[in-house]
Amino acid sequence: MYVIETDKLTKIYGELVAVDHIDLKVREGRIYGFLGPNGAGKTTTISMLVGLVAPTSGKAFIKGIDVQENPIEVKRIIGYLPAENGLYPHMTALENLLFFAKFYKIPKNEAEKRANELLDLVGLKEAKNKRVGEYSTGMKQRAALAQALINDPEILFLDEPTSGLDPRGAHEMRELIKELKKEGRTIFFSSHILPEVDELSDDIGIIVSGKLVAQGSKEELKQMILKDNIRILVETEEPLPDLGNFGIVKPLRENKAIIYTKDDCRKELLHFLLSLGLHVVDIHLIEPTLEEIFMKVAYGEEVI
Numbered sequence: 001m002y003v004i005e006t007d008k009l010t011k012i013y014g015e016l017v018a019v020d021h022i023d024l025k026v027r028e029g030r031i032y033g034f035l036g037p038n039g040a041g042k043t044t045t046i047s048m049l050v051g052l053v054a055p056t057s058g059k060a061f062i063k064g065i066d067v068q069e070n071p072i073e074v075k076r077i078i079g080y081l082p083a084e085n086g087l088y089p090h091m092t093a094l095e096n097l098l099f100f101a102k103f104y105k106i107p108k109n110e111a112e113k114r115a116n117e118l119l120d121l122v123g124l125k126e127a128k129n130k131r132v133g134e135y136s137t138g139m140k141q142r143a144a145l146a147q148a149l150i151n152d153p154e155i156l157f158l159d160e161p162t163s164g165l166d167p168r169g170a171h172e173m174r175e176l177i178k179e180l181k182k183e184g185r186t187i188f189f190s191s192h193i194l195p196e197v198d199e200l201s202d203d204i205g206i207i208v209s210g211k212l213v214a215q216g217s218k219e220e221l222k223q224m225i226l227k228d229n230i231r232i233l234v235e236t237e238e239p240l241p242d243l244g245n246f247g248i249v250k251p252l253r254e255n256k257a258i259i260y261t262k263d264d265c266r267k268e269l270l271h272f273l274l275s276l277g278l279h280v281v282d283i284h285l286i287e288p289t290l291e292e293i294f295m296k297v298a299y300g301e302e303v304i
């Protein structure tokens with residue numbers, strides 16, 4: 001069973017189909033990166049998954065619970081970090097967390113213990129009694145993450161968690177996300193930053209103009225665009241001859257060439273090239289980057 005699953009989830013604003021019949025499948029304990037350009041529909045999707053926006057059609061399920069039918073039950077097991085954090089600036093971080101703990105009816109003693117532990121986790125132990133309005137952007141974002149964790153959720157939704165953070169703040173946030181995964185939580189986060197999605201995600205969904213154009217593990221996405229092609233970079237001082245069944249040669253600058261083959265025939269190919277008396281300097285597999293995957297599935301740009 002998937003912990004997050006949608007069935008043709010759709011949101012239409014007037015003429016605009018913001019989210020278009022998407023079928024998300026998120027496995028337990030994984031980090032799922034929801035990648036898409038600005039305006040693709042990421043926030044709208046997350047808002048429907050956490051029960052803040054009603055779908056026009058389709059359904060969303062969290063651990064098999066229908067979000068529309070049982071929003072309170074769902075809210076108990078999820079945490080949500082919105083794109084714009086919802087902390088009260090005139091209150092301290094500790095006060096903010098205790099305030100939110102009341103919504104979950106967490107007993108006072110337990111709430112205090114948990115709030116302190118969480119503020120410690122996000123590195124705000126020293127600043128917990130400072131008003132949030134005086135925090136830096138990075139501190140605010142970490143406090144908002146602590147708030148999203150107050151009910152000890154199994155599933156976390158993070159909407160652009162590093163948005164607006166400087167490189168150090170973004171790094172700290174990514175490290176925290178990895179820690180939260182180690183605790184066994186499932187994390188669904190949105191981002192338009194390719195290296196960030198690549199670094200954090202086990203699985204990736206790519207959304208463009210409201211449509212989920214690809215979904216799967218990084219390995220699956222690579223296979224999807226490469227099919228059975230293997231690319232081999234060869235450095236040679238001689239132009240390569242026609243390789244026949246071994247594959248296609250694409251000459252590059254500086255005496256380099258890429259060979260595209262259908263099967264993993266590196267060994268045979270190497271023998272063949274050597275038998276031709278060619279001086280092969282280097283031969284290795286090149287894997288597609290997430291950027292290449294994204295450009296291919298989002299915009300149809302050829303990888304080779």
Ligand SMILES: Nc1ncnc2c1ncn2[C@@H]1O[C@H](COP(=O)(O)OP(=O)(O)OP(=O)(O)O)[C@@H](O)[C@H]1O
Nearest residue numbers: 013016018036037038039040041042043044045192
């Ligand atoms: N309440 C609304 N009313 C009308 N249109 C909306 C509303 N909310 C979102 N939209 C539109 O729906 C589309 C998807 O927006 P959404 O915020 O979900 O995208 P996003 O992928 O999160 O973008 P970003 O990365 O810029 O935050 C956009 O064209 C946006 O203008």
